[in-house]
Amino acid sequence: MSATKTGTPYDAAVIGAGPAGVAAADLLSSRGIRTVLIGERFGGPPGKPDSRRDWLAPVLRGTALAKAAKAHLAGVPSLTVRLGSRVSAIRREQRGFAVETDGGGDSEDSGDAYRTRVVLIATGTSPKRLDIPGEQPLSDRGVSYCIVCDAPYFAGKRVVVICDEADGGEETVEGLAELRKHARTVTLITDPGTVRAIEGDRRVKAVRVRKGGKGRQGGKDVELKTDGVFVQLGRSPNTGPFRDLLKLDKAGHVPADPGSGATKVPGVFAAGDVTGGPYPSARVAFGEGTRAALALAEYLSRDSERKRG
Numbered sequence: 356m357s358a359t360k361t362g363t364p365y366d367a368a369v370i371g372a373g374p375a376g377v378a379a380a381d382l383l384s385s386r387g388i389r390t391v392l393i394g395e396r397f398g399g400p401p402g403k404p405d406s407r408r409d410w411l412a413p414v415l416r417g418t419a420l421a422k423a424a425k426a427h428l429a430g431v432p433s434l435t436v437r438l439g440s441r442v443s444a445i446r447r448e449q450r451g452f453a454v455e456t457d458g459g460g461d462s463e464d465s466g467d468a469y470r471t472r473v474v475l476i477a478t479g480t481s482p483k484r485l486d487i488p489g490e491q492p493l494s495d496r497g498v499s500y501c502i503v504c505d506a507p508y509f510a511g512k513r514v515v516v517i518c519d520e521a522d523g524g525e526e527t528v529e530g531l532a533e534l535r536k537h538a539r540t541v542t543l544i545t546d547p548g549t550v551r552a553i554e555g556d557r558r559v560k561a562v563r564v565r566k567g568g569k570g571r572q573g574g575k576d577v578e579l580k581t582d583g584v585f586v587q588l589g590r591s592p593n594t595g596p597f598r599d600l601l602k603l604d605k606a607g608h609v610p611a612d613p614g615s616g617a618t619k620v621p622g623v624f625a626a627g628d629v630t631g632g633p634y635p636s637a638r639v640a641f642g643e644g645t646r647a648a649l650a651l652a653e654y655l656s657r658d659s660e661r662k663r664g
């Protein structure tokens with residue numbers, strides 16, 4: 356039953372069901388704190404999670420981790436899990452926050468607002484896109500954002516890697532070494548601004564690239580035949596829905612105190628990759644989610660004491 360329908364607020368809303376969000380929801384609910392976990396899916400970024408090689412424990416790799424989290428959190432009395440839901444905005448209210456979702460999802464009350472005393476943002480990051488014609492429709496049809504996940508699918512094929520030297524460099528270097536083991540030819544494009552379109556019908560067939568001129572201006576388009584396109588432009592934080600609530604840093608991360616995850620807005624905490632902290636990884640996100648949940652529990656109990664007078 357939804358918070359809105361009962362009129363009873365949750366104590367905590369955790370947004371994002373990756374490692375940081377799952378760790379936080381587990382800790383909060385184990386302490387009897389009424390928590391709603393809202394996320395698109397269990398287990399972090401989409402793609403091929405089993406490609407992660409140094410996951411926390413060998414028995415808890417990728418999809419197994421997602422399954423284990425789902426089973427572990429099922430039926431915990433103080434926890435409501437809402438998957439398939441995207442948070443679209445958080446509004447401040449007199450007694451806390453209203454967390455709004457965009458509808459869809461597996462809950463009877465999705466599209467509703469979840470009223471809560473505190474919020475933990477754990478929405479991670481997503482690969483940056485080129486935003487050119489053909490990119491979106493051919494996603495997963497030859498367009499990939501993760502070389503280490505998808506390189507084996509291009510065995511004996513021609514591939515193009517589009518990267519930005521300033522962003523995503525390390526991942527690209529590692530990825531190129533992997534691709535060389537599988538692909539027939541690898542063409543590297545280091546100026547993403549010259550790529551005009553990705554072409555293909557059911558699968559990628561070519562990229563259209565501007566030759567001569569500057570960036571996308573001037574020059575002439577040439578077609579480069581290929582079976583796959585890897586877009587390697589780095590990652591950006593999933594913070595669009597929080598722009599009105601918080602001041603984000605230049606790159607769009609949620610600035611948070613490294614010791615507690617507290618943000619400048621009382622009652623709003625953040626953990627994991629979304630904060631832009633050092634060593635972004637599942638291991639760190641688990642720890643940060645746990646620590647932020649502990650800080651958040653303390654905040655709630657101080658707040659209750661203050662209200663009792």
Ligand SMILES: Cc1cc2nc3c(=O)[nH]c(=O)nc-3n(C[C@H](O)[C@H](O)[C@H](O)COP(=O)(O)OP(=O)(O)OC[C@H]3O[C@@H](n4cnc5c(N)ncnc54)[C@H](O)[C@@H]3O)c2cc1C
Pocket residue numbers: 370371372373374375376393394395396397398399400406407408409410411440441442443477478479480501503504593596626627628629635636637638639640
């Ligand atoms: C190819 C690849 C390989 C990796 N390999 C490793 C490895 O070997 N070891 C390791 O430790 N780390 C690895 N990582 C890094 C690790 O996956 C991340 O650091 C970790 O998942 C971050 O956890 P998080 O909880 O902060 O965010 P995420 O795991 O990104 O989870 C955030 C979740 O929030 C959801 N979300 C986003 N916006 C919204 C919204 N508006 N409403 C609701 N939900 C939302 C997302 O769908 C996602 O499920 C790898 C990453 C990639 C891409």
